[in-house]
Amino acid sequence: MKSNDSFENKLLGLQDNMLNFALTLTANREEARDLMQETTLRVLDNKEKYYENINFKGWVFTIMHNIFVNNYRKVVRSQTVIDKTENLYHLNLPQDSGFDTPDGAYTIKEINMAINSFTDEYKIPFSMHVAGYKYEEIAQHLGLPIGTVKSRIFFARKRLQEMLKDFR
Secondary structure: OOOHHHHHHHHHOHHHHHEEEEEEEHHOOHHHHHHHHHHHHHHHHHHOOOOOOOOOOHHHHHHHHHHHHHHHHHHEEEEHOOOOOHHHHHOOOOOOOOOOOHHHHHHHHHHHHHHHHHHHHHHHHHHHHOOOOHHHHHHHHHOOOOHHHHHHHHHHHHHHHHHHHOOO
């Protein structure tokens, strides 16, 4: 960045957009404010990683989305009290993190391989949906009717469940 001042001004200028995006992720005003604050701090801490030619708003929103997803995973793991999965899968995960274990990594690898086996007409809308895009945004981006997008995501989800039924 050329000037430290312009980075902070860009960030300040995005605060309303950040709050709106945080609200769409959390659906709770207090949690959205916390997420916005955590994102702002993370952006400032990683200022040296930003390059002028990168979309600033997209960069900030990606950081916010990643923080949200990581926080969500922590909450899900910490709140698993009743586990109805076969072999008590969730309760048998190590308490620190189920995603850093060989079993967790294998499962994520299998999920990614399954998704990558889809044709683009299913893979792209499904991946965008998982990444946090709304149906309307996906439809607009792909130039498709919203019903088509919803149907492709539905069928991709069903196919993924069928392909990975042995992992339950």
